[in-house]
Amino acid sequence: MSDHSPTHTNSPLHAALGAADPVTGRVRASPAAVAALLKAGLAARYGRLGDAYLTPAGLAARAEAVAAASDVTQDRPATAPPAPLLRGPGACFGNRPVTADPLLRKEELARTWAAVLEVRRVHGAPDRPAPWELNQPAAAIAFALEAEGIIPSAVDETGACVREGYLVIELPAGSVRVHWTGPQGLGVRYRAQEALEKCRAVLGPLGWGSLLYNGGRGGFYLEVDVPRPDSP
Incomplete structure (x- = not known):
């Protein structure tokens, strides 16, 4: 290079x-x-x-x-983990530990979400994903859900789920699914349908159309339609 x-x-x-x-x-x-x-x-x-x-x-x-x-x-010796290159709040997919400082997270989220809406406005379509969102739909969808008040699920250091909330998964084909998950034994699956309907109500006006499916034992999930960049 x-x-x-x-x-x-x-x-x-x-x-x-x-x-x-x-x-x-x-x-x-x-x-x-x-x-x-x-x-x-x-x-x-x-x-x-x-x-x-x-x-x-x-x-x-x-x-x-x-x-x-x-x-x-x-290529460096494995001493301490390198400082992350990424800045800003980033997207919570629902597979991370609980945020250490929820107030700071909320403030960062509000500022960045305002920037997201401003970019959409400049592109002339506040109700449609901007080009950068279409390049990383899973992150954009997770970010939209959290910014609109939907709580992401969270895990502990062992990977066990410790908080009920959404879980966003990007599939190999580029499609995105939203699940509702939480700690075992707390009846989360019985609340999943209603919770995902709320997620759907948030995503729809933002240009992310979705359908709710019953995956049987896998539970309910949203299949989110990711628009093509050149679609009307």
Whole structure:
């Protein structure tokens, strides 16, 4: 890889790409770094405030930067885990530990969700997923659910579920399913249908159509329709 590549670990743009919000693509970097991203066509300004967001090319470059950082850290001795490259609240799929600081999480979520809605508005379709959302539908769907007040499930250090909530799963074909899960023995499956209907009511107005299925012993789940980027 060339030293002049924006995804090269020594490139001045590498840190700016890595610091961009993993959900919205919002750039949080120095004015010089933002200007460099704009000049390279990796970012564009949107909205009334003129905030910079990664373009599709920028998102692709960011993915390369993340992969490059992963390759570098894999060659290092396994002492302490490397600092995460991703910034921002990120998406809770329902398979993570309980958030250590729920108040901070709520504040970060509110700020980023406002940015998501602003990007949609700029694209002219507040009720449809923006292009970056279609590139990572599972994360976008999980983020939308939590931002609208639906609680994600959570696990402990052993992987056992300790909190009832949604669980978002991306299938190999690119489709997304939403399950409702929780600790065993608490009758979660009997509340799943109603809970998933609430999830469906949240996702529908945001452009994520879905159907509720009864998976038998596997329980109820939502099959979310992921629109094609060029669909009307």
